[in-house]
Amino acid sequence: MRLSNACLLDNQIGDRAAEQVLAALKSAGVQPEKRPLLTHCQILGEDLISQMREQGVIGNIQPSFTVTDASYVRKRLEDDILPYSYCWKRMLNSGVVCAGGSDAPIETCNPFQGIYDAIYRHKPDRPQDVFLPEEQLSFDQALALYTTGGAFAAMEEHKLGKIAPGFCADFVVLRHDVTQDHSALVAPNIVESVWVNGNKTYQYDPEFAESKATQHDLSNSLLPGKNGPMRVCRCCGH
Template sequence: MATLWTGGKIYTMAQVGETVDAVLVEDGKIVATGSVESLSPLAASIQHLEGNIMYPGFVDSHLHIIGYGEKLKHLDVSAVTSKEALLVKLQERMAQASAHEWVIAIGLNENQFEEPVFPTLAELDALGDAHLIIKRSCHHLILANSKALAFAGITNRTPSPEGGVIDKVDGQLTGILKDAALYLIVNQMPHITPAYIEDALTKAVTSLQSYGLVGGHSEDLSYYGPPSQPIQAYRKIVEAQQSFKVHVLQHHTVFEEVAKMDLASSPFLEFGAMKIFIDGAFGGRTAALRQPYCDDSDNAGMLIHTTEQLTSYVQLARQYGQTVAVHAIGDLAIDTILDVFAAYPPQEGQLDRVIHCSLVDEELLAKLAALPVAVDMQPQFVQGEYQAELSRLGEERAQGLHPLKSLLDRGLIVAGGSDAPIEVPNPLHGIYAAVTRRNFEETHDGYNPHEKISRFEAVRLYTVGAAEIIGQQLMRGKIAEGFAADFTILQEDVFTVEMEQLPHIQVACTVVNGQIVYENR
């Protein structure tokens, strides 16, 4: 039984400004596009857009879906603007918690404070008896109270693990753990049960649908007990309900275990590239740089793995015919993994992907363009911490921060995501950031304005680009015959609305395989 979607502007995203009057959908696929007159005789029913604007379904190309659900479950401190206010908010929650419970706060950004300093371990311990961890907004650094540190067996004598830092001053713990060190606590917390995972996933999917997202590329399999636990949650919540499409990356630590499960993929749950973290982040000064940080001259960040280790991981992926997706933020990290990719390329027609790709120069841009590599960008990263990154990197290096236009101009496939829970997974926020390169309501010409892109190019990141980066450009990302009937329907036109209104456009409904999965009522 075919349904005709019409009654509003319908952008195909095949080329700039291209629209059609009507879309005929049957069994979850687009069977034809064209005029109402030609298609209505083929339809058993009509779905009227009521003047709203239809686009191919928006997809977030990089986020942590279960982790985003955790942020919805726990204490969000992303809006806190002083250490004192943070401590007050934490104490309110700690006062409600019993001694065996875990209080988790997510989204701390000390660069919003007048004085960008973290609470001391003594200040955290004074808040109450529960276990406490605070995840910095970058998720590459946490603060833990003494009870949480003791749970993980971390003492003043505990050495930093490979690829991580247990921070100490004069041999005493500060409560700060960076990169691999934070997993000593985060991956072991006792409340990570199947029911907890399913609840976080349910909350996340409901929220993502409300932002107009029809799917996301996620990485969750190494953080919630054995990988079978998050996989089972995805089977139960996502695949069974068939209301959201998830492409799962596989962390290198569980890649072979998952590969040997011989899991079947479906349109709603598919298993993709091996995921490797190459370095950390600018916030904790752990992103790997060719030259030291301007505000920490003895520190150039860190590579989490040696070149030999990276080579072995990439070779393992190739043995299974799989591509590799890497978190690489600093210029040294990007350069290092590109050399490994060049030595061990994927199969013909496949693309590896560099996630974040946050600091480049002309040499790195040329190396990227010469390889079968796509880039997974988070446009909102240019908003939140640009000024802090500028102080860490200096004016000259900062010219290569968070590229977009430079990548597109060199013919690279680029997709757009939020890295939620790090940023709000609203694709309209990302589109605004990509076009303006500034925070909401600011009036300057943008941070690195030479990297601004057009509205069409920005929307393409979340539609065509998100499909291209996983090799599905012939079935997703456009409104065209044979493509999936996944639609994002907005109340206003992204291409013509006043710019400052763009991030505030309301979602009318979200459609997956021809079925309305979210409706704004």
């Protein structure tokens, strides 16, 4: 790895795993310029967050976990551990660089849903039940997870992650002003157009969108992700 430009990514859920990974990275002499990533960061501690900052370890986080995990996390974690669970704001305020993801197909790969969940941290039908409200991110913080944060984690911050001279013209035009109404992030058919390197690759078509509208039933235990195993293998069809 030292001879390549690849970054090292480790998956971690519990604080003991995080401690072991951070110790291994330090022992191996992995430097911040290699952009090592700790994926999930679901349960940490003040000491582990400090170590991440000092070692330049990036938090590869999945904001939608806060919604789907909250009900059982509250029941299973002790009161002194809970504040360091899914603590995205605490990590950012401590100086840890974070990049937003989905862990698809565990959660939807829709980045707008991830931004929404980073801001609100509650199920759409339970706005009063916010999981650790002190960890709710501002719109700017949530957006950065999926733009500048992701670009930095990918070592592409010199050309991706922002609209600026010299950067790739990769951007989307939305049909709602989500800077003023954050709830519009999860509005149907929110994307008006998609541009990649200055070329339009998608344009919203209301007739097509209406014909393709679907309702997703998340009650079936055989659905992908946290709802259960897939009914049919996506690779071979069996």
